[in-house]
Amino acid sequence: MTADRPKVHIVRTGTANLASVVAALSRQGADPVLTSDAATIDAADVLVLPGVGSFAAAMDALRRADVAEVLTARINAGRPTLAICLGLQVLFEASEESPGVKGLGVVPGEITRFTGAVRVPQLGWNAVACEPSCRVLSDGDAYYANSYRAGHAPAGFAAAWSDHGGPFIAAIERGPVVACQFHPELSGSWGAALIRRWLAAAGPERGLSSLSTTKAGARC
Amino acid sequence: MLIPRIIPCLDVRDGRVVKGIQFQNLRDAGDPVALAAEYERQGADELVMLDVSATPEGRRTALHTVAAVRHELSIPLTVGGGVRSDADAAALLEAGADKVAINTAAVADPSLIATLAGRFGSQCVVLAIDAARAAPEGPEPAWRVVVRSGSQRTDLDAALWARQAVGFGAGEILLTSFDRDGSGDGYDLDLIRAISSSVNVPVIASGGVSTLDHLAPALSAGADALLAATIFHDGRYKVGDVKRHLAAAGISVRRTSTGVQP
Numbered sequence: 001m002t003a004d005r006p007k008v009h010i011v012r013t014g015t016a017n018l019a020s021v022v023a024a025l026s027r028q029g030a031d032p033v034l035t036s037d038a039a040t041i042d043a044a045d046v047l048v049l050p051g052v053g054s055f056a057a058a059m060d061a062l063r064r065a066d067v068a069e070v071l072t073a074r075i076n077a078g079r080p081t082l083a084i085c086l087g088l089q090v091l092f093e094a095s096e097e098s099p100g101v102k103g104l105g106v107v108p109g110e111i112t113r114f115t116g117a118v119r120v121p122q123l124g125w126n127a128v129a130c131e132p133s134c135r136v137l138s139d140g141d142a143y144y145a146n147s148y149r150a151g152h153a154p155a156g157f158a159a160a161w162s163d164h165g166g167p168f169i170a171a172i173e174r175g176p177v178v179a180c181q182f183h184p185e186l187s188g189s190w191g192a193a194l195i196r197r198w199l200a201a202a203g204p205e206r207g208l209s210s211l212s213t214t215k216a217g218a219r220c
Numbered sequence: 221m222l223i224p225r226i227i228p229c230l231d232v233r234d235g236r237v238v239k240g241i242q243f244q245n246l247r248d249a250g251d252p253v254a255l256a257a258e259y260e261r262q263g264a265d266e267l268v269m270l271d272v273s274a275t276p277e278g279r280r281t282a283l284h285t286v287a288a289v290r291h292e293l294s295i296p297l298t299v300g301g302g303v304r305s306d307a308d309a310a311a312l313l314e315a316g317a318d319k320v321a322i323n324t325a326a327v328a329d330p331s332l333i334a335t336l337a338g339r340f341g342s343q344c345v346v347l348a349i350d351a352a353r354a355a356p357e358g359p360e361p362a363w364r365v366v367v368r369s370g371s372q373r374t375d376l377d378a379a380l381w382a383r384q385a386v387g388f389g390a391g392e393i394l395l396t397s398f399d400r401d402g403s404g405d406g407y408d409l410d411l412i413r414a415i416s417s418s419v420n421v422p423v424i425a426s427g428g429v430s431t432l433d434h435l436a437p438a439l440s441a442g443a444d445a446l447l448a449a450t451i452f453h454d455g456r457y458k459v460g461d462v463k464r465h466l467a468a469a470g471i472s473v474r475r476t477s478t479g480v481q482p
Contacts, residue, residue: 017318125265188294
């Protein structure tokens, strides 16, 4: 059976817990494969960039594994990539969490810490509202586990927004490149539907069209 | 605005759910995987699994249970019980837990909190506090920390411990009232107020809930999430009943395709 299941490569660096991502992709009929090999990441048709931990540790791990450049190249080329949580943050230029550490910089802007009278970390469910140009993202409630976030929408991407002491970027998308601050793999049936739509957007020529379904909930 | 979470709790020993759980549609009421899936279907926002196995074999079984539950579950999973080292935590996270709850071991050695937060991030580290009401020394009520599954009282002030633990890197507090747990008298609202106003991280309230009317006051008192076991396990209420009750009181609940719509 496994041979028929489309491979989805997951970037494995550091100590990130990947079991939830692996399980969520498996439930969608994909064959998740963990890798930290630059050539494999470069060649992967469909890639997930997860991440928990600190911005500096994540960037250090990506650079040490020599995958920063191939990640940058594939995102600039618009190849199917789903970045999750810290995976979204490292796409930006820098983060207040780790001053002086450069991110991948494929998305303009800086990550900053939540401000105001709110609980930090943001642990729990929060409403997501999409800009009209979103195709993969949809309105709904998403599960978050983060202390830092992007406060401004980067040019060239469609954005979805949440609010925690002020509006912040819930997710951004450009074609089959989707980056979520929330955890779609932990966001129940809404998150599962998002993963299905992303796999579908990753392209029928990759044998993933059978996984696609119609968009559940509000089209945005 | 964060949406209040409703969190069923499973007590598991040697791979089986300890307390009797009565769901008519479940073939095996002791199977943690079937129960976890049922709670997600009902609209649970997260699941806590406390493993009370006392033997090394039981602990190994717990890892298999976590992996099996993770395979089915698409909501967050917190696992606690007997976590004593970063190796214990790493094994649970590797098996599929999203967060690890620590209690007695953190009181014995608070640096464990910093070790876990440094290695896995604060968002993975839940400090469980069992708090028993103490004779107040001033005008305000006070609580002392209880460890070893409630069998050993300490002199540690619960609010002080909460602040210290957050300073060490705890990302969330699972707060159980020792006095109310199992009483059915409702959450200890004073305790929730005291702890949630002492720290900036989310607080999960636990202990004492027996009716739907106990829920909203705990949220008003400052809880970010509500843990419940008995009211769900004995079939008195489904998670959807809780959500509908909260929504009727004007409290936002999570939108799900299978659960309640606000």
